[in-house]
Amino acid sequence: xxIFQMPNQVWDRPSPETPVAIATKPAxDRPSPExGPKFTKLHGFLTVFVVVYLMEAMGGMYIVxxxxxxxxxxRLPSRLSGILVSASxxxxxxxxxxxxxxxxxxxxxxxxxxxxxxxxxxYLLIASPNFIFPTPPLARGTFxxxxxxxxxxxxxxxxxxxxxxxxxxxxxxxxxxxxxxxxLSKFNAENEVNHERPINNKSSPYMVDYGLMHExxxxxxxxxxxxEEAPDASNFRSLLAIYVARRKDGVQAASNAPFSYxxxxxxxxQAKIRAxxxxxxxxxxxxxxxxxxxxxxxxxxxxxxxSLGVPLIDDNVSKKxxxxxxxxxxxxxxxxxxxxxxxxxxxxxxxxxxxxxEGLRPDDQSWIGAWWLGFIIIGILTxxxxxxxxxxxxxxxxxxxxxxxxxxxxxNDKHHxxxxxxxxxxxxxDFVDTYRSVITSKIYVYSATGRILxxxxxxxxxxxxxxxxxxxxxxxxxLVHRYMAIFGVFGFALGSGCGGLFTRKFKLNGKRVAxxxxxxxxxxxxxxxxxxxxxCDSSLAQMGRQHVHTAYNLTQSCNVDCGCKEAxxxxxxxxxxxxxxxxxxxxxxxxxxQGPYDIDFSSCSCAEGGRVSKNWCVQSCTASTVAFxxxxxxxxxxxxxxxxxxxxxxxxxxxxxxxxxALGLQGFMISLFGTLPSPIIWGIIVDSTCLIWDQSCDGxxxxxxxxxPAALRVK
Numbered sequence: 001x002x003i004f005q006m007p008n009q010v011w012d013r014p015s016p017e018t019p020v021a022i023a024t025k026p027a028x029d030r031p032s033p034e035x036g037p038k039f040t041k042l043h044g045f046l047t048v049f050v051v052v053y054l055m056e057a058m059g060g061m062y063i064v065x066x067x068x069x070x071x072x073x074x075r076l077p078s079r080l081s082g083i084l085v086s087a088s089x090x091x092x093x094x095x096x097x098x099x100x101x102x103x104x105x106x107x108x109x110x111x112x113x114x115x116x117x118x119x120x121x122x123y124l125l126i127a128s129p130n131f132i133f134p135t136p137p138l139a140r141g142t143f144x145x146x147x148x149x150x151x152x153x154x155x156x157x158x159x160x161x162x163x164x165x166x167x168x169x170x171x172x173x174x175x176x177x178x179x180x181x182x183x184l185s186k187f188n189a190e191n192e193v194n195h196e197r198p199i200n201n202k203s204s205p206y207m208v209d210y211g212l213m214h215e216x217x218x219x220x221x222x223x224x225x226x227x228e229e230a231p232d233a234s235n236f237r238s239l240l241a242i243y244v245a246r247r248k249d250g251v252q253a254a255s256n257a258p259f260s261y262x263x264x265x266x267x268x269x270q271a272k273i274r275a276x277x278x279x280x281x282x283x284x285x286x287x288x289x290x291x292x293x294x295x296x297x298x299x300x301x302x303x304x305x306x307s308l309g310v311p312l313i314d315d316n317v318s319k320k321x322x323x324x325x326x327x328x329x330x331x332x333x334x335x336x337x338x339x340x341x342x343x344x345x346x347x348x349x350x351x352x353x354x355x356x357x358e359g360l361r362p363d364d365q366s367w368i369g370a371w372w373l374g375f376i377i378i379g380i381l382t383x384x385x386x387x388x389x390x391x392x393x394x395x396x397x398x399x400x401x402x403x404x405x406x407x408x409x410x411x412n413d414k415h416h417x418x419x420x421x422x423x424x425x426x427x428x429x430d431f432v433d434t435y436r437s438v439i440t441s442k443i444y445v446y447s448a449t450g451r452i453l454x455x456x457x458x459x460x461x462x463x464x465x466x467x468x469x470x471x472x473x474x475x476x477x478x479l480v481h482r483y484m485a486i487f488g489v490f491g492f493a494l495g496s497g498c499g500g501l502f503t504r505k506f507k508l509n510g511k512r513v514a515x516x517x518x519x520x521x522x523x524x525x526x527x528x529x530x531x532x533x534x535x536c537d538s539s540l541a542q543m544g545r546q547h548v549h550t551a552y553n554l555t556q557s558c559n560v561d562c563g564c565k566e567a568x569x570x571x572x573x574x575x576x577x578x579x580x581x582x583x584x585x586x587x588x589x590x591x592x593x594q595g596p597y598d599i600d601f602s603s604c605s606c607a608e609g610g611r612v613s614k615n616w617c618v619q620s621c622t623a624s625t626v627a628f629x630x631x632x633x634x635x636x637x638x639x640x641x642x643x644x645x646x647x648x649x650x651x652x653x654x655x656x657x658x659x660x661x662a663l664g665l666q667g668f669m670i671s672l673f674g675t676l677p678s679p680i681i682w683g684i685i686v687d688s689t690c691l692i693w694d695q696s697c698d699g700x701x702x703x704x705x706x707x708x709p710a711a712l713r714v715k
Contacts, residue, residue: 057336065344066371075702082683089671091299100307100664113389115304123379125294127372129287166240187233258360260567260584267563307664334493341485348478363476443653455674460682474538474619495640527635536621539579541709558606569705573617574607
């Protein structure tokens with residue numbers, strides 16, 4: 001007998017018995033059939049349940065969108081962020097079997113409400129590390145030491161200070177190469193310093209007395225390119241002397257810049273600031289522990305809506321309508337991830353502390369969005385429906401439906417007998433027998449196994465897809481989440497709804513529904529496999545390729561004196577489109593603000609034309625991006641088609657009394673063997689493609705800055 005041939009008493013079981021009492025004469029205290037209430041407690045439960053289901057799905061997918069920001073703010077490697085994503089599954093695994101069993105024997109509406117309240121608290125706790133572990137203030141002593149080292153000596157302030165002496169002043173020597181300093185020191189300055197000459201007062205938030213030094217650099221170029229035998233450098237010396245006399249405290253602003261430029265002094269200051277932050281307690285251990293505890297609580301809370309809610313609905317609607325209800329519930333549930341991604345797209349436009357450094361834009365790789373704000377929004381929205389569910393009646397209630405019939409809403413599972421009088425040994429035996437009857441169903445075991453393999457592949461993929469799209473296609477983070485909502489999640493939701501309609505329309509059951517699931521799963525695998533061949537030549541991808549021959553040692557002769565060793569990723573390009581890891585690696589000694597977000601870098605010794613800008617990093621990936629998201633849309637729709645048929649196979653393959661246990665056991669196995677290891681495995685795979693690592697406070701690897709584009713695409 002085929003394993004796909006389901007027993008008639010299981011697959012074709014009759015619809016739930018409904019006590020019917022037709023009143024020929026309406027009672028005085030009961031509304032007549034014609035005036036019967038159109039909105040019953042069942043409708044009320046379904047409405048609130050759908051909202052809870054929506055919020056649970058919204059929060060689950062929003063966690064995925066927040067991972068990159070959490071990585072950057074707390075310097076977590078992908079392997080740890082993968083553990084974070086799996087932490088909720090640990091809470092789920094440890095409780096779902098017991099909650100599914102005991103919850104089915106109580107008021108399921110109230111159990112679901114309690115679980116939703118736990119989820120709301122968990123979402124708020126996930127946001128708390130942003131406030132518990134804020135970025136520590138900079139140590140004043142660090143800046144005082146720098147100020148003291150920059151205090152001009154009496155020799156420097158003397159009217160007859162030599163060019164050689166002025167050029168050795170730290171803020172001046174940073175602006176020229178050693179060879180330029182050597183050549184400029186040989187020029188003669190015959191006239192005295194003119195402190196009354198007009199000065200260029202153009203400013204830059206990251207440069208000390210930018211306008212004055214810009215003019216001095218221009219004079220230096222004139223001297224170096226002069227064809228005269230002995231040009232007079234008096235004007236150049238005057239500019240340097242005025243610069244020293246007008247010394248300002250601009251180093252602090254430069255040290256807080258989101259980028260590094262060619263300045264050994266400023267870059268050394270940035271290294272000191274990072275070291276001071278580590279001393280003050282900026283590490284990832286505290287936030288990581290808080291995240292894990294909150295996610296454990298979230299895992300416990302999210303066991304209830306699925307394992308108890310689906311059987312409750314199955315008890316209160318007709319068998320004929322179940323595919324439609326399942327399709328609608330699946331569609332609403334998948335709208336949650338769409339909403340989660342849209343919230344992520346909105347909050348990621350804001351910097352995590354609402355005070356972004358000048359020159360940093362939302363489409364920069366170093367941008368950290370206000371990830372915590374989304375968790376607060378979702379947590380507050382979840383509290384309201386959870387309280388409503390907790391207020392539902394303690395027992396089953398009867399209502400008058402629209403056709404005048406009296407119906408009982410089964411908040412308690414009608415297939416379970418009251419076992420309050422049973423002893424402990426009898427309850428344990430009943431618990432074991434319940435799960436034994438589930439795992440002896442071959443159809444159930446094969447269905448659950450297929451779902452585990454599906455989730456193992458999908459969970460890690462969806463967690464790290466935003467990172468892949470940002471690094472491989474150069475798509476801004478907030479746009480990544482918007483595109484995933486529009487193409488991926490919406491396609492899956494649409495496919496799920498259509499799958500329910502197809503199941504009802506063509507009356508799929510037994511072998512036919514199993515064959516349908518097999519076909520759509522095979523097509524989905526082929527669609528996702530095709531993504532391996534869709535590549536893109538983005539700026540980050542070019543950068544990954546062009547440094548292969550140097551083993552990703554970005555130091556060159558043109559930037560060797562710039563102090564770029566610890567420079568952070570801030571991609572810029574020259575006019576030809578050649579990318580650089582940072583303005584420091586391009587050898588840029590000047591940075592000027594050109595707009596609200598635009599910083600122009602000049603005096604770049606490594607770049608063609610001597611200038612670089614983020615605006616010159618043009619991504620030529622339009623066709624590849626369209627092709628990629630086309631496969632995402634089609635693949636997601638095909639994958640969604642099998643959700644409702646697969647769910648029907650699952651709940652019809654076990655006796656009605658064990659449905660909650662079956663769903664709970666399936667959730668246990670999926671979490672243990674699918675969602676728990678999947679992000680960790682994917683995180684290890686993604687980390688294996690990293691080319692350049694940031695360093696954490698304890699000297700170990702932090703988050704990855706640059707990936708190998710080809711390896712990331714194939715793996």
